[in-house]
Amino acid sequence: MILIFGGGGQLGQELQRTAALKAMPYTAISHADVDISDTAAVSQALSAARPSIVVNAAAYTKVDLAEKDPDAARLGNEIGPGVIAAACAAAGTPLIHISTDYVFDGSKEGPYVETDPIAPLGVYGATKAAGEEAVRKAAPRHVILRTSWVFGAFGANFLKTMLRLARERDELRVVADQRGCPTSTGDIAGAILQIAPRLRSEVYGSEVYGLYHFAGAGSASWHEFASRIIDAQAPFTGRHPKVTAIATSDYPTPARRPANSVFDCGKFIRTFGFGPRPWTLETDAVVRELFAAD
Template sequence: MILILGAGGQLGQELQRSASNKAVPHRAFSHAEVDIVDAGAVARALDATRPTVVVNAAAYTKVDLAEKEIEAARLGNEIGPGVIAGVCAAERTPLIHISTDYVFDGAKSAPYVESDPISPLGVYGRTKAAGEAAVREATDHHIILRTSWVYGEFGNNFLKTMLRLARERDELRVVADQRGCPTSTRDIADAILRIAPRIASDANLYGTYHFAGAGATTWHGFANRIVDAQAPITGRRPSVVAITSADYPTPARRPANSVFDCSLFERSFGFSAHPWSEETDAIVKLLTGDG
């Protein structure tokens, strides 16, 4: 039995669907049902489900708003994960916690590995880094799964924004000096469902891992792929103009390099994400009614 916290988010929804499709027993709770900063509520959820693994898919993800909503970001990304990990430790239940590329500053020229020092640029990244630390401090029986540039069928994400703008505008201006690995929620959900039974029986697998879509691109390259994939279906082909980060200032700084080396995860669990371009094409078709 897998217990999913953060059921209403884009990953939480995808994970429920994937678990149902694979006939994996699971229970899922939204923020309204279980507030992750409430240790009593988290403990009652574990008591009610007696899971073999807990997945924390809950998070505060508004990167720019976090610069102002500091306490909300702390509660969702630092305090909540620590509470969950503490309850899991008391119940001797393994925890899978989702983290982010934003714990790094993006200054490294090569792909990031798990042992690279973290240096977040903004409030969102700092609170996610603090959440990782809180999980590690509370329980040894954890997997911290860092991922990046997450998109999918549910919730709000870059791919869905580009599809909407492609319908509305003839020109899209997209940053081309930030690189990363777009990662579909379908792949993340599959990764979690592969991790869960393994860590329930093999304590040697606990630790921090990077997991992201295969291959790397820029936001501009990602947007181009989305536009190209939807054009034959919608008949719309706006131009995609490359701009710099300086041309599109945001309250929170983004890492220039968010590319992950995922070889440790591949060696440990025998699984890797699909090429980001293939997953992008597939999800565009689903969202435009052609999948």
């Protein structure tokens, strides 16, 4: 049994779908069901579900609003993960915790590896970094999975925003001086459910605990990502708005974004024997799914 916190989010919903397709039993809990910063509620959820593994896909993800509401970000990204980790440790249950590229400042030349020093630029990244540390301190049996630029069929994300704007506008102005690894929720969910048996194993578990980077294969700028989305949707809509490259300075936001969010996923590949799929193929697949559902 897999217990999923954050069941109402885009990754949580994808995890439920993927688990159902694999006939893997699961229980999904949304924020409306349990506040992950509530120690008693989290402990009760574990006692009721009696899971063999827990996935924390819950988070405060409003990057810009976090600058004005750091307390809410801290509850969702630091306090909550620490509570879940402590409950997992008490129950002897392995935990997979999802983190982010925002723990880095983006100043590195080249892809980030797990041993690179973190230096978050804003409240969101700082609280996610603190959440990682809370998990490390409370739950020895954990995997922290950092990912970046997440998109998928569920929830709100960049890909779905571009599809909406493609219907409404003849030109899209998209930042071209930030780079990352677009990562589909389907790819993340598949990876989580594939590594879960290793974490439960008494033989292999201790060998695979720790921090990993997992993000779509290949890298892109937001402009390149948007261009791929527009190309993928054109056969369905007959529309092909112009995608114009702009600088970060042309699109100011309350929270600073890392200029480089590219990940090296070599450690994950070496440990688990498989890696992420190309972001280009995942982008095309999600676009096809969304139009098939219309």
